[in-house]
Amino acid sequence: MLQVNYIRENREKVLERLSVRNFKQLELVDQIISVDEERRQTQNSLDNLSAEANAAAKQIGELMRNGKKEEAEAIKQQTSTNKDKIKELTEKLNALEEQQHNLIVQLPNLPYHLVKAGTSADDNEVVLTHGAPSELPANALPHWELAAKYDIIDFELGTKITGAGFPVYKGKGARLQRALINFFLDKAIAAGYREMQVPHLVNAASGFGTGQLPDKEGQMYHVGVDDLYLIPTAEVPVTNLYRDVILKEEDLPIKNTGYTPCFRREAGSYGSHVRGLNRLHQFDKVELVQITHPEKSYDTLEDMSNYVQSLLQELGLHYRVLRLCGGDMGFTSAMTYDMEVWSAAQQRWLEVSSVSNFETYQSNRLKLRFKGKEGKTQLAHTLNGSALALPRIVASILENYQTEDGIKIPEALVKYTGFDRID
Structure with a gap:
């Protein structure tokens, strides 16, 4: 989430960047x-009253030690109303902090300066195109017909x-799926990422830390009895490994990778564009x-984008x-690259990866900080990307x-499948 000090000190910039998102609730800022x-x-006011109460308590103690009980009692009478006022102010402060929190979590991240204004996928910028469409047989089939x-x-x-x-992969389909997982993991490890095996269920604090809650609870599967959520992506548990952690600057960058199944309700997704493995x-x-x-986070974003592209190549x-x-950006992202593969059989582009820089939006929620060489503690930047999401890669292959x-x-x-064709 955004930091309140930044909002207060940069009101006009915050409003301008939220407008780039086409965000409608700008009144939240004020x-x-x-x-x-x-x-x-x-x-x-609470700090001043607390200081007065502490000074009075100290004075009362000194008077009592010096045998001046009557004077001590007089001061007690004078300051007795402070206790009620302190309690009242404490309750008010807690209520205001909760109100501020509930307002600020409704604000999405601010787009990076390179992000252009737009309202939908039609306004996205094509940064580059690689290769040419495959030349397919005249009777080419979409993947769901090939699968059958x-x-x-x-x-x-x-x-x-x-x-x-919830498809069932069979025979060479299952082996292709497993081959891709191993291929992607091996490539990531060779690129300096550490493999992590993480839980597939997370608590609400983890969902809040990476921004899925309260924004996307309708898209997540919820286990009501235990109040746990099936993960929509490994980003949630892997990033939350560092919740409430203060790192050392020399530990950065931290690079982790993980394979998990992902679960998304995808409510409201209908039509031919979601057939088969498309969604x-x-x-x-x-x-x-x-x-x-x-x-260094935007250099890292470019490196991650190039790495994902190398897999597609x-x-x-x-x-x-x-x-x-x-x-078209996600709620928590400051800048996102999408990689899309051309489906010659469907005659459309299929998104296969999304790589994003969240700057401090997630780390502020996570309280994920690092201590610099000068001893100053500050929020780290977090990034994540799919490398890769299998369904549409399988469909594309x-x-x-x-x-x-x-x-x-x-x-x-x-070398991963053990066979060179499906027939």
Whole structure:
């Protein structure tokens, strides 16, 4: 979340950057500033009264030790009303702090200066395009028909067991899925990331720390009896490893990777664009998380974007990179790159990765700080990215590598699959 001091001292800039997001509740900014002013005044009054009470207690103690009981009792009478006032101010302060918190968590992150204004995906900037579309057979099929033809993914069986959006991978389909997970993890480890195995359920504090709560509770699966949430991405548990932690500057950057299944309700997702593997309620993903020095986070964002692109290049996929406009960015992001792969069979772009810099938005919630060489403690910057999300990568491989007599396996994956084609 944003820091209240920054909002108060940079009101016009905050309003301008929120407008880039097409954020409609700009009145929240002045409400936060007003509540903060009252909170600071209340804190000041409470501090003064507490100081007076402490001084009076000290004076009473000295008088009692010197046998001046009557004088001590007189001071007690004079200051007795302070206790009630202190209690009243403390209760008021607590209420104002809660009100301020409830207001400030409604503000999204401020877009970085390179982020352009816009209202939807149509306003995103194409940063680069790599490669060319695959030349497919005249009778090319979308991946859901290929999955049925070669009996490698069963959507109807998943619907019977659980419901729509929970496919069953079979035979070479399951082996391709596992191969991709191992390929992505091995590449990340070789690039200096530390592999982490983390819980697939998190508590509300973890969801709040990375910004899923209270913004996205409707998209998360909630286990009501235990008040836990199924993770929508490994970003949540991996980043929360450092909640309430003070790092040393020399520890930065911290680079972690992890494979997890991900669970998203995707409420309201209907239509042909979500067929097959295009949008699921459960899917596999290898995630990258970095914690960096604030001065280096945008260089890190570029490095992470280039790394994800290198994976797509090794898989031989035609892709493009988008810089998201303000209106299409996630609630917590300051700047995001999306990587999209061209589906020649569907004739559309499929998002396969999103790489974001959150600056201090998450670390302020997490109380994730580092101590600089001069001894000053400050908030770190956090970043994360998909490297990669499997469903649409699998869909892209099936569609773009199909031939008249089977589906070829990208050369980089053959040593992981143990086979070079699906037929």
